[in-house]
Amino acid sequence: MILATLLYRASHLAVGVLAVAQRHRGEPVMYAALAAALALSVLCHGTALRQGWFRGRHVWADVLVTGCLLPFALYLWAGVDEPAVLGWSMLLGGSASSVAAIALDRLHALAAVVLLVLTHLAGYRLVGASPAVLGGHVNSLLSSAAMAWVFWWYLRRQGRLLDEANARALEAEAHRARYAERLEHHRALHDTVLATLTTIAGGGVDANAPRVRERCAREAAYLRRLVQRYADEHPRHAIGEALEAAVTAAEGLQLRVTAQYHGLPEVPPQVAAALADAAGEALNNVRRHARTGHAYLTATGETGGGGVVVTVVDRGPGFDPREQLPGLGLSGSVRGRMAEVGGRASVDTAPGEGVRVELRWPA
Structure with missing residues (x-):
């Protein structure tokens, strides 16, 4: 999800670079706005790549500065008064909403999306955008947040299912190993303890003979080790x-x-x-x-x-x-x-x- 949202932001930044390079080469405010958006993108996604996930304050900084303040800064300081010129900065709100949808809790994510929608409504009204342009951008913003959240939910669900399947496989393997060990112990008991007891019960040997007593002591020690091992590995909680x-x-x-x-x-x-x-x-x-x-x-x-x-x-x-x-x-x-x-x-x-x-x- 970090890489997916990074690629999404990169596509929006690419649109901004082309727009500034083609139409606003001599306007330093445009370059400053683009540099600010790029810096916040590096901070938000770069930190996420290094640490394994997004940090909440970085996501909020990206939403507030890149998604909400940047369009108004262009309107006030760069004299932007056309929807087409303001459009590249509005695009960044879509990638900001996708990150907010997966990185913030539900209440904060909803607040971030609402702020971005209000920014679109107010910004495009200032430059006189048509309802079609306004509706298309708001729809893109909401769709970005919804799709990112659905993908993130699906990946987590699949991860849980995979973890459960792995746990079942490990348990089955452990059960087979325990069964094989138990079978081996049964065979050993049959060949040692049971054989000795059967011979003594049949009267074939003198139970008090030194060699018989030595064998009984050796097999009793084996039984004690077996019982102790079972008690250590399988506590009787069931x-x-x-x-x-x-x-x-x-x-x-x-x-x-x-x-x-x-x-x-x-x-x-x-x-x-x-x-x-x-x-x-x-x-x-x-x-x-x-x-x-x-x-x-x-x-x-x-x-x-x-x-x-x-x-x-x-x-x-x-x-x-x-x-x-x-x-x-x-x-x-x-x-x-x-x-x-x-x-x-x-x-x-x-x-x-x-x-x-x-x-x-x-x-």
């Missing part, structure tokens, strides 16, 4: 990962959990942690109080709202919700955690009907 950690912890305490996840959205890390902690406490309640070794956890995203609903269900004996049983931790560990992040927890139960804990965010 709701699915946080809930899976709670499920794994419950399974480590001999509770079988059937977990299902569907359409989970991105949520803030503190929300994911609160949901996982509350779900973990609900699973702990199943293990401690429900007299059943099986629980069901379901997590779904709410369509269109970005919310999450997590339910923990057991088929135990249930209890009377009017009676607060000691040790359930529903008030602090479950309801309290959800309330802190703007969610809520509800419990649906009855004697002989099991317990259903629902965690909802946002409330």
